[in-house]
Amino acid sequence: MSGQTWADGAAIEPIEASASLVRANGGAGRVLLRAEHVVKHFPIRGGLLGVTTIGAVRAVDDVSFEVRRGETLGLVGESGCGKTTLGKVILRLIPATSGQVYVDDRPLFDLNATQLKEARRDLQVVFQDPYASLNPRMTVGEIVGEGPLVHGLTDKAKREELVRELLAKVGLNQSHIHRYPHEFSGGQRQRIGIARALALNPEFIVCDEPVSALDVSIQSQVLNLLDDLQQELGLTYLFIAHNLAVVEHISDRVGVMYLGKLVELADVDPLYAAPKHPYTVALLSAVPEPDPRRRKKRLVLKGDVPSPAAPPEGCRFNTRCWLREQLGNPERCETEEPVFRDVGAGHLVACHFSEEVTPQAIASAAERQLPVIGA
Amino acid sequence: MEGTQLGQIPAKATTGAGQGAVDEVDLTPVRTYWQLARQRFMQHSLAVVGLIVMAILVTLALVVPTITGSLYAKTSLSLANHPPSLLNPFAPLGYDSIGMNVFIRLVKALQTSLFVGFSAVSIIVVVGITVGAIAGYVGGAVDNLLMRLVDVVLSLPSFFLIVMMVALFGTGNAIVVIVAIGIVGWTTAARLVRAEFLSLRETDFVQAARALGAGDRRIIVRHMLPAAMAPVVVAATLGIADSVVVEATLSFLSFGISPPEASLGNMLTNAQEFFYRQPILILYPGLTLILVVLAASFMGDGLRDALDPRQRVRK
Numbered sequence: 091m092s093g094q095t096w097a098d099g100a101a102i103e104p105i106e107a108s109a110s111l112v113r114a115n116g117g118a119g120r121v122l123l124r125a126e127h128v129v130k131h132f133p134i135r136g137g138l139l140g141v142t143t144i145g146a147v148r149a150v151d152d153v154s155f156e157v158r159r160g161e162t163l164g165l166v167g168e169s170g171c172g173k174t175t176l177g178k179v180i181l182r183l184i185p186a187t188s189g190q191v192y193v194d195d196r197p198l199f200d201l202n203a204t205q206l207k208e209a210r211r212d213l214q215v216v217f218q219d220p221y222a223s224l225n226p227r228m229t230v231g232e233i234v235g236e237g238p239l240v241h242g243l244t245d246k247a248k249r250e251e252l253v254r255e256l257l258a259k260v261g262l263n264q265s266h267i268h269r270y271p272h273e274f275s276g277g278q279r280q281r282i283g284i285a286r287a288l289a290l291n292p293e294f295i296v297c298d299e300p301v302s303a304l305d306v307s308i309q310s311q312v313l314n315l316l317d318d319l320q321q322e323l324g325l326t327y328l329f330i331a332h333n334l335a336v337v338e339h340i341s342d343r344v345g346v347m348y349l350g351k352l353v354e355l356a357d358v359d360p361l362y363a364a365p366k367h368p369y370t371v372a373l374l375s376a377v378p379e380p381d382p383r384r385r386k387k388r389l390v391l392k393g394d395v396p397s398p399a400a401p402p403e404g405c406r407f408n409t410r411c412w413l414r415e416q417l418g419n420p421e422r423c424e425t426e427e428p429v430f431r432d433v434g435a436g437h438l439v440a441c442h443f444s445e446e447v448t449p450q451a452i453a454s455a456a457e458r459q460l461p462v463i464g465a
Numbered sequence: 466m467e468g469t470q471l472g473q474i475p476a477k478a479t480t481g482a483g484q485g486a487v488d489e490v491d492l493t494p495v496r497t498y499w500q501l502a503r504q505r506f507m508q509h510s511l512a513v514v515g516l517i518v519m520a521i522l523v524t525l526a527l528v529v530p531t532i533t534g535s536l537y538a539k540t541s542l543s544l545a546n547h548p549p550s551l552l553n554p555f556a557p558l559g560y561d562s563i564g565m566n567v568f569i570r571l572v573k574a575l576q577t578s579l580f581v582g583f584s585a586v587s588i589i590v591v592v593g594i595t596v597g598a599i600a601g602y603v604g605g606a607v608d609n610l611l612m613r614l615v616d617v618v619l620s621l622p623s624f625f626l627i628v629m630m631v632a633l634f635g636t637g638n639a640i641v642v643i644v645a646i647g648i649v650g651w652t653t654a655a656r657l658v659r660a661e662f663l664s665l666r667e668t669d670f671v672q673a674a675r676a677l678g679a680g681d682r683r684i685i686v687r688h689m690l691p692a693a694m695a696p697v698v699v700a701a702t703l704g705i706a707d708s709v710v711v712e713a714t715l716s717f718l719s720f721g722i723s724p725p726e727a728s729l730g731n732m733l734t735n736a737q738e739f740f741y742r743q744p745i746l747i748l749y750p751g752l753t754l755i756l757v758v759l760a761a762s763f764m765g766d767g768l769r770d771a772l773d774p775r776q777r778v779r780k
């Protein structure tokens with residue numbers, strides 16, 4: 091592996107050595123990253139000098155999950171549900187309000203600056219916007235080579251060799267090494283971003299909507315590239331997206347977020363075939379049907395997502411929940427926050443009444459909505 | 466230019482092809498950021514004119530006073546009010562009412578003004594970038610404190626502040642004038658840099674650098690400052706023009722540099738006194754001032770375009 095060749099020459103800290111050892115031993119399926127009760131509140135400041143805190147946007151509110159080595163965990167949800175914030179918080183790009191993330195059982199949020207720098211070699215990120223994520227004043231070589239440089243690969247010739255190798259790996263022309271980002275197309279730029287993430291030979295990559303900004307024709311190329319790299323290098327992905335089809339295609343397990351909370355987390359097939367949370371049901375029913383002759387019954391949610399600065403009491407979805415309506419508006423939904431519980435075979439759901447989410451219930455809810463859709 | 470770059474192509478092509486068959490050979494010559502910036506600047510014809518004019522002015526201001534020494538302060542009453550004449554290479558602009566050589570004096574004044582302008586702008590840029598970068602990068606209470614300081618400085622009437630400082634600490638001293646202009650003028654640069662830093666701090670490429678493990682210094686120096694520099698460079702070039710005008714105004718009001726030292730401002734004062742006898746004397750320092758200000762402004766415009774890497778270099 092390219093990253094290893096130079097890393098072996100440079101002084102490697104134990105974390106890298108142990109991580110690659112585990113990888114070599116085929117540690118697939120074991121937990122790589124564990125997020126526990128991660129909370130991120132953005133304070134809303136006010137007052138005369140703008141220093142008094144008058145509230146908080148609860149972007150991420152008590153989220154716990156695990157990412158297993160070698161898997162792709164998809165994370166879906168509407169705009170503003172906190173997916174991207176969660177991705178940045180677990181990489182410690184923005185400080186968490188509380189909670190902890192363990193990477194190989196090391197508490198990421200407690201590491202000091204030196205340890206954090208070492209840990210960052212294993213945790214990389216690919217951003218959504220291929221135009222904003224590359225420094226326009228640096229050449230491709232400088233961009234991709236920055237990580238190795240920061241981590242002690244000072245030999246310019248070796249670095250260039252590594253960069254060329256990485257460019258080839260992500261399917262870019264190696265002779266473009268001295269070009270600037272604005273000379274590339276969106277898809278090519280995203281490949282540069284991926285090469286930059288790979289340069290440190292990481293284990294875990296947060297892909298923050300890596301294809302959302304790309305043309306549909308380019309999306310599949312980049313997805314296939316991510317897929318191939320995962321096979322080849324044994325990478326683990328946290329794949330954040332709002333495109334459900336893309337997530338279904340690439341993920342092993344999928345988490346669904348709503349208003350800063352994880353509401354459902356399960357293997358991809360059970361989740362798409364039989365979602366257990368009313369929000370997931372509604373979300374999946376919004377996926378367009380490719381066959382125009384088939385009329386699909388859709389569950390359209392009423393109203394807008396409530397403000398994350400003042401989320402509803404109890405279950406956060408209760409203001410828009412079709413199931414709650416069907417069950418005669420039980421009080422529990424408004425008073426008690428549902429526990430994120432296992433409803434069988436590791437299928438986690440945060441709903442008091444997830445057992446009521448049956449095909450019949452969904453059908454009858456859609457039935458009742460049909461006139462609205464026709465109108 | 467093209468010739469030297471063409472020379473690099475064969476080397477580039479062989480390394481590219483040597484790596485593998487998939488590679489198409491990239492025949493675009495390798496150009497660094499500064500080479501590209503220079504090319505973009507050169508495409509801006511007004512900026513080039515500004516640069517040439519500024520270069521001529523700076524050369525004159527450096528060379529002529531060195532040769533003529535203290536002649537700029539020499540009075541010879543027998544030559545008073547001698548008219549300008551191109552036939553006299555030693556005094557093409559004639560002599561003023563107390564017999565000072567106008568040309569030598571004008572060049573010396575230009576030297577003073579440019580010295581004041583460049584020095585004041587250096588103070589403005591250094592203080593402005595430092596304060597703005599700290600405020601924008603650290604944020605929070607530090608940012609709040611520094612920006613309130615900026616508000617305080619901005620809320621004071623700047624020109625009176627300068628006049629007061631010059632009056633208190635030494636009329637006629639160029640250094641005092643420079644420091645006074647600097648102390649009053651850094652706020653704009655600080656605000657520009659802070660605003661840039663605030664938005665840059667959240668950009669994906671800065672976040673990506675952080676994710677790579679780059680330290681604060683690298684992020685500031687390599688990623689944020691270069692991106693924040695463009696507006697500062699433009700403000701600084703325009704600041705040269707401003708500072709020269711402020712110095713001229715101060716000297717015109719006899720607060721700045723006073724005779725026998727020469728400055729564009731005190732030459733204007735002098736010319737105004739003898740306006741009815743020799744009206745043309747007001748033209749020389751006036752025109753010089755306009756030249757300096759225009760040249761600096763045009764250069765500022767050109768630099769703004771040149772420092773933006775997204776601007777295309779026309780073939």
